[in-house]
Amino acid sequence: MSAQTPLLTVRDLAKHYGGRIGCTDISLDLWPGEVLAIVGESGSGKTTLLSCLSARLEPSAGSVRYHMRDGEMRNLATLTEAERRLLMRTDWGFVHQNPADGLRMRVSAGANVGERLMAVGQRHYGRLREAAGDWLARVEIDAARIDDRPSEFSGGMRQRLQIARNLVTHPRLVFMDEPTGGLDVSVQARVLDLLRALVSDLGLSVIIVTHDLAVARLLSQRIIVMKAGRIVEEGLTDRVLDDPHHPYTQLLVASIPES
Numbered sequence: 548m549s550a551q552t553p554l555l556t557v558r559d560l561a562k563h564y565g566g567r568i569g570c571t572d573i574s575l576d577l578w579p580g581e582v583l584a585i586v587g588e589s590g591s592g593k594t595t596l597l598s599c600l601s602a603r604l605e606p607s608a609g610s611v612r613y614h615m616r617d618g619e620m621r622n623l624a625t626l627t628e629a630e631r632r633l634l635m636r637t638d639w640g641f642v643h644q645n646p647a648d649g650l651r652m653r654v655s656a657g658a659n660v661g662e663r664l665m666a667v668g669q670r671h672y673g674r675l676r677e678a679a680g681d682w683l684a685r686v687e688i689d690a691a692r693i694d695d696r697p698s699e700f701s702g703g704m705r706q707r708l709q710i711a712r713n714l715v716t717h718p719r720l721v722f723m724d725e726p727t728g729g730l731d732v733s734v735q736a737r738v739l740d741l742l743r744a745l746v747s748d749l750g751l752s753v754i755i756v757t758h759d760l761a762v763a764r765l766l767s768q769r770i771i772v773m774k775a776g777r778i779v780e781e782g783l784t785d786r787v788l789d790d791p792h793h794p795y796t797q798l799l800v801a802s803i804p805e806s
Contacts, residue, residue, distance in 0.1 A: 559574060559609040573777075575771065582766050597754065640722070641724075657693040664715055720754070769781070
């Protein structure tokens with residue numbers, strides 16, 4: 548697709564829970580190869596927004612349109628359930644904060660990776676196993692552990708396995724919900740370095756939700772700051788974090804501990 552065409556276009560998106568606002572008046576474009584961070588405190592609406600963008604939650608108003616591989620810009624609301632499921636298994640990835648939410652814990656590491664490949668039509672056992680081994684190595688998991696179950700892995704290894712499971716089909720868009728939130732600081736650093744390298748190598752578009760501004764700075768080119776369900780500031784990540792304009796963004800930046 549052309550770099551001049553947005554991969555994802557959102558207009559006037561809103562999600563209400565009865566009388567409570569999850570998010571409202573959201574409009575944005577995501578471009579091919581761009582990493583967009585959505586930040587804000589707990590309850591700011593960032594997770595609700597991510598759920599709407601990734602078709603896990605139906606918006607109350609507005610539209611989310613995606614540039615399909617056939618070149619057509621489709622409104623996600625018009626997709627059939629089968630089309631939506633296929634999109635989620637192939638052209639999209641979703642990395643959960645808790646790896647157990649994104650893995651099949653009772654099957655092997657190799658089967659977790661190979662299952663995504665089967666969704667795009669691969670059936671040859673030898674090739675599936677070879678691809679799974681290659682991806683385990685790529686995310687710094689010993690390929691000798693291909694037959695081990697995720698329940699036997701550490702938290703950091705589970706997260707890296709979830710990343711491999713998502714990326715093996717070469718998706719164009721990956722959603723990430725606090726991907727390092729539950730990890731120890733030293734493990735976070737390794738996972739972040741791995742994510743940054745893979746995103747760059749594969750040319751991925753990413754929408755990442757995080758409360759950690761350091762994560763946003765490391766991974767994203769552009770940032771959206773949310774408060775009470777609304778976007779209060781957006782722009783290039785370094786500009787927003789180095790020279791925040793909105794008082795709420797200034798408060799967030801000021802709360803970062805000095806290194």
